[in-house]
Amino acid sequence: MNETKSPDARDVERLFASEFGAQYTDRNRAIDPRKPAFFHDLFRRHGIRRVLECGSNLGLNLTDCVGDPEMDVWGIDIQRGAIRDAWASRAGGNFVVGSLFDLPFRDGRFDLAFTCGVLIHVPPAGIRDAIREMHRVSSRYLLCAEYHDDRDEVAVPWRGQAAALFRRNYKKLFLELFPDLVVVEEGYKGQEEGFDRITWHLFRKP
Template identity: 35%
Template sequence: MRDLSEQEKFWQGDFGNQYVERNIGQPLVAASLAMFAKALSRAGRIDSVVELGTNAGNNLQALHQLLPESELFGVEINESACAQARALGIAQIWQGSLFDFPRERTYDLSLSKGVLIHLAPELLATAYAQLYALSRRYILIAEYYNPAPVEVPYRGNSGKLFKRDFAGEMLDRYADLHLLDYGFVYHRDPQFPADDITWFLLEKRP
């Protein structure tokens, strides 16, 4: 059995539980739905989705509304979040670290939203490998963007929030990945505000 990293234990514990309580509610689902509608507008048919870092299932709820026929899968390390996501009854939820999720199949879309920013930089290569290996065609990354890597203090904690060009690093790493579309969601958007998220839709091409 692999020993969890300090960060994984951090999100598995009380801080992760508090995060769950702060990040639930229909306004968040609505904002996610608006973002996904734009982010996936240039994608083809999507019959299956896997989200690495599902939390309580806001994104899965949005995707269920947008892609009602799609098979949805979530991966979540926090027990409380996992239980809430399962209770929605719309997706299969696997409890554990995204680094341990088995690559038993591929999905039309693999997704990371607000997850890569919370990983230690030395873990990113493994996270990218998971996103890439699990994707049959599309990868959607929705995170905080910065041209150069930078750490940001996070609720009194250090080493827990980072900004960088996650999508660019994946494009450099995998030659068959191409940028299909990208966009930004401003925190002062009058209809569907989000936390200054930049999204990138990548596609695997032969």
């Protein structure tokens, strides 16, 4: 494991709630249309209708899902400006300000809870709590789409922050926490497909 001192579980969350997070939002106001199409197609294929994206920012990953009248679409993010803009720009969907460590939803509220490029920013002190919360609010599926590393965890300096990005073996981590999860689909999406080199895993709860 990298020897960089890990921040407290809430430190990076406070960072993304600040001007640093607002700048992140401004850098990511456009999306390749293949990305929301991928998520929508994946969810429809598995009969997923009630969706929560944890760390949704502007809600761009949910664009195609929001446009589907059969889907109940939610996003949550710690960055207030992003949530405000998500409400202003989306033609539907529900977006709330909140913490990944304390999701304001009842147990099993959604068919699926997912992240895309979000768990990479959760420090070691909070990663298991974040995954447990995702597991708690989902009745059927979990999806993570993150930067993979065969090693358990590697801290990567990112935009002037020594420990704000962590590559991990996320599949291994999810299955260690919840051994009864079943991997139903997984893959890799590169820049030539509209993604930023992410490895994704769709898990089904028993």
